[in-house]
Amino acid sequence: MHQPKHLQDAGLKSTLPRLKVLELLENVEDRHLTAEAIYRKLLEAGEEIGLATVYRALTQFEAAGLVTRHHFEGGQAVFELERGLHHDHIVCVHCGRVEEFYDKVIEKRQQSIAEKLGYTLRDHNMTLYGECHGPDCPGQKKKGPAAG
Amino acid sequence: MHQPKHLQDAGLKSTLPRLKVLELLENVEDRHLTAEAIYRKLLEAGEEIGLATVYRALTQFEAAGLVTRHHFEGGQAVFELERGLHHDHIVCVHCGRVEEFYDKVIEKRQQSIAEKLGYTLRDHNMTLYGECHGPDCPGQKKKGPAAG
DNA sequence: GTGCGAATGATAATCGTTCTCATTTGCAAT
């Protein structure tokens, strides 16, 4: 339970819907959520909020640096609470599980590639897609004890 | 002027609209085009084709391995003719210019990161965003001879 | 408590892309 007074510091008026979205992002287990998932979870928690407001709040949080938006495969953007530590992602193509990683060698190489090509690097998107081998992942063909 | 007989080889019936799209991709200067850009160019060239057909052709070409689809920033997907050589991209945030590159160190590192995290790597997306310094790029603040 | 500009939320609109379906095409067998 953090105390999300961050809003005023970020130049945003502290309103109830915004606090609800921020609180959810701070306390939910899965860091990477679509706007609709956030909306649904708030409704399930008995909160009264509109989807448009969730989108607006997330966009404002992003502009304020409180939240990061990612575009993985599959239409919907996902949002995560910013923790100040840059990282990239690997996503399971079967179950959608997301892991984070940071690789200094890659980051440096990206920088020097940009320079070599005459660009000033401003940002990058690196997402790996693979098959996780978690027991709950539908990508794991379950070998029954007898051949079937 | 290539001879795009590739279609039958790829298991696709050789139809006029498909040939037109493929021919354009083979002969156009800019490798990376949106579906609408392709559609527009064909119309400008006097061809008669529908946007839905362009989308369909590109999707089929992608499934057949003739074309690759990328999702850079900004809504529209871009397509490019496959040349068999994997590469990644750097895109200018001002003028949209695209350069390609391939970095063996990064590719290897992606593989070992995936392994370390327990994934079997299947694909990846790496796009760098930066400011190019081309003379025509609107990101270049034109310094006039006198201070303004 | 009042007042007012900012925020909200229901809904319409937008944008890129895919789907529907009546018409046309490619092509193989006559």
Added chain:
DNA sequence: ATTGCAAATGAGAACGATTATCATTCGCAC
């Protein structure tokens, strides 16, 4: 060259994600 028919086309409707509109409500300084 015809014919036949499944596959392809294209105009427009439909779709999913996100944003815009606008009447109502809220946050907050007085």
